[in-house]
Amino acid sequence: MTDTAITAAGFEPVHVDRQVQVLTRPSLSYWQDAWRRLKANRRAFVSLYIIIALLLFTVAGPWVWTVDPSTQDLDQVSKPPGSDRRAFVAEPYQPWEGVRAAVPEGAASSSPPANFKTVGSTTTQAVRLTWDPVPGASGYRIYRNLFAPTPGGALGLPLGDVLSPEQVSFEDRLDLEPMTYHYAVLTLDRFGQPVSAPASLPVNVVRVITPAQAVERGLVAAEADAKVGDELKLALHPLGTDYLGRDLLARLMTGARVSLLIGIFAPLFYVLLGIAYGSAAGFMGGRADSVLMRFADFVVALPFLLFMILFKIAFGIGPGESGIFPMLVALVLLSWPSTARLVRGQILQIREEGYIGASKLLGARTGYLVMRHMIPNTMGVILVTLTFAIPSAIFTEAFLSFIGMGVAPPTPSWGSMCNEGIRTMLTTPHELIFPAVLISITVLAFNLLGDGLRDAFDARMRSRE
């Protein structure tokens, strides 16, 4: 046996001539990958921009457009956008004693009153009409029509009867708008029955405003600045006004606050509640799990909208309250189980995954497992649920406000604005169209974003590449 000394010099590393796998592309985290996919999805990205724009509209809008949404502009009620805003300065209204004339003798005539004309200027303060007396008449009746008269057609709104043959004038001060009216007058017999054909007259009404009103509306600084005959412009309403003369743009912004507040916070709260409940059930497992989930099943079985309404009544709305808070609470109380189920399912699934086992083997504690593995892996699914929950919450709010069970007036919300707009849908459609379009765009944007997120987070899609 020869002694051989083992020294370090006797060793040399074996030369490895094997091609090691090299990562050629940068490694991406789960979130980076999802973000990359979302960016590739043009529809989802446009939706994201729309949502950001909506949030800006809601949050920053009231600073840019500082009109108070509850101020009533009584000069402009139910006006569509872009309507005529001109108004002329005029003297305050002066009472008018009317015109009296002697009735000529003669046989009772059935011809329409002659010489039907206006007296003075026809303004939104008053339209003064006069005509020649008719022999044998015992009174006159005056109509106002929005449309040109047709033979045998309707005469329009009966303004009133003059029950004396000598009184041959009428003053119309009823809700005059700057437009063309068609007045008609006819003769009545002593029984109050019309005996003649109507005489008609188209009248162009001019909008006027007194200096005092101009100051009050903030159109001029002092009464002295407004001279009679001056042309002023009334307050600007870019999207028109509603049936009480309130600015629609300002109301849409405030309404967006309500709708988006409910639409975003209610899902946020109930998703959080669902995460807590679902992960508790998933972790505890066994008997506690089945009891918890059975209770969730019962809550799911409650007819959703009926109970929304029921809870809204139960919480009640005090005077001066908007009713946003009860709606939030009711939504949270009724909607959490679906998220809870989802999270529980995810937790149960992830608990069995190999990497959890490996992590446990390496000595990971429960807290670390939850924070490092469970929550990040359920986050994608939860985010998708949240995005889809937002439009449905907005819909619920709109539905409830529409049937009058939502936010209490005067607080505007898109749903209650639709409800108000639908009544005058035929004459002033803009009051319905603007809020309805905003609801639709919001819901659409969140839905498309949700689709995009789902595609971005979907593990099945990832493996297919």
Next chain:
Amino acid sequence: VLRYILKRLLHGLITVWFIATVTFIAMHAVPGDPLSGEKAMTPEIRRNLEAKYGLDKPVVEQYRIFLANMAKGDFGISYTQQNREVNDIIREGFPVSATLGILAVVFAALGGVLLGALTATYRNRLPDVVIMFLVILGISVPSFVFAALGQLALVKINAWTGFTLFPVAGWGTVMHMVVPSLVLGLGTMAYLVRLMRSSMLEVTNTDYVRTARSKGLPPARIFLKHQLRNAILPVVTVLGPAIAAITTGGFVVELVFAIPGLGRYFVQAVQQLDYTVIMGTTVFYGAFLVLMVIIVDIVYGLIDPRVRLKA
């Protein structure tokens, strides 16, 4: 299967009890009580009225009476409509709502399945693009806007043709039912089209469809027997919740089209705080929906051989 059905019914019964209890608690949590209305009343009248409606008893006792009466199918008397039983109101309103709802469900299911299959067949071609655009519209526009627009369109059409085929509002003939049920079913239909489309696309890529194609079966036969029948299954599962959505969505349609259904009575009762009517209709609706979901589940088990109805 029978054991499964019995178990589901029992479970449904517990659910109805849960609904009734929550309703009872919610109604008793309301600030004030049904008798403190706008009319002032003397203490004697008040006491008599409380005795009439059983409000003088302790809450637990009231709850017991409420449950006992409900088990007998008696929901009590309306507070605002003199001496009118809640059962009468349900009997009068429910058939109308049910007719409307069934028509809407049929329309939504038929339309959803057909259009969904169509979009999947013409994937990424013109019919698909057009229908999917309409579907997105259908999902994002609220039902009351559709109801209003539908009514507006009817007014215009009737005025233009000078002849009323579909009346604008009201109830009575078949013609009254068409447009409201279309409007009511629209949202659900849009949802079903999407579901049907993705399910159909999945089925189209399966092995058995490829086999059928390679066997040389006529395309129509493959479409009907292999694709449609299998793709329809997920649609059936969501029919239960869809029925629930349609019945409650009926409120708005009934309101807009002036249809004398249960939804309108409910909304009225809510506005007038008519407690017995609210409780009665809620429990009734709840029971109806629970029953519907059970039926849909059983039907699903029957048509899908992969699903075993386990007790």
